[in-house]
Amino acid sequence: MNNKKRETIATGIVVFALLMLSLSGCADVRRLTYPKHFTWLGKSEVNSVMHRFSDSLWRIDTAAKRKSPGDREIINLELSKMIEEALSLMATRQNEGSESIVTNHLLIDEHLDDFLVDLNQAKMLIENDPNNTYAIGNLTGSCAACHQFR
Numbered sequence: 319m320n321n322k323k324r325e326t327i328a329t330g331i332v333v334f335a336l337l338m339l340s341l342s343g344c345a346d347v348r349r350l351t352y353p354k355h356f357t358w359l360g361k362s363e364v365n366s367v368m369h370r371f372s373d374s375l376w377r378i379d380t381a382a383k384r385k386s387p388g389d390r391e392i393i394n395l396e397l398s399k400m401i402e403e404a405l406s407l408m409a410t411r412q413n414e415g416s417e418s419i420v421t422n423h424l425l426i427d428e429h430l431d432d433f434l435v436d437l438n439q440a441k442m443l444i445e446n447d448p449n450n451t452y453a454i455g456n457l458t459g460s461c462a463a464c465h466q467f468r
């Protein structure tokens with residue numbers, strides 16, 4: 319085999335490899351380029367959770383301002399929903415591999431635990447004392463803990 323022929327074959331192999339890589343789709347490429355314990359959180363996945371957070375927070379704020387009977391239940395329900403959302407985000411992170419604690423969202427990795435603590439604390443305070451809107455007011459700050467560097 320002369321050099322020219324060898325070159326042609328080598329080029330052919332590289333082209334074929336690239337073709338297979340592009341055919342296998344982005345998900346697989348990601349799997350190749352990131353460590354095993356890494357979980358990819360899609361932008362729309364994160365954003366839709368965030369929009370539900372916003373909705374819940376709005377309902378909580380409205381209820382807290384109104385201070386009429388039944389509002390405590392509304393606040394409690396919304397807090398439960400937010401806790402569920404946060405937990406599901408947490409579960410997604412831990413899906414692939416046992417100790418998956420790294421995602422493409424550094425902020426989520428760093429702050430999700432704290433956020434869950436804040437939510438549970440607010441729920442506990444509201445259950446003990448319905449007039450305690452202090453914890454509710456603090457929730458906005460809990461969002462900001464994750465958002466301040468964006």
Ligand code: HEC
Pocket residue numbers: 361364365366368369371372375423425426427429430433457458460461462464465
């Ligand atoms: C654990 C971290 C974290 C917490 C806590 C958090 N967020 Fe977010 N939020 C993010 C990240 C990361 C993004 C950006 C997603 C992206 O890259 O598009 C985001 C984006 C958003 C967006 C923009 C969504 C869009 O479609 O562009 C809204 C609205 C939002 N958050 C609301 C909230 C509210 C309200 C709270 C508190 C109840 C909250 N977030 C708490 C991490 C967090």
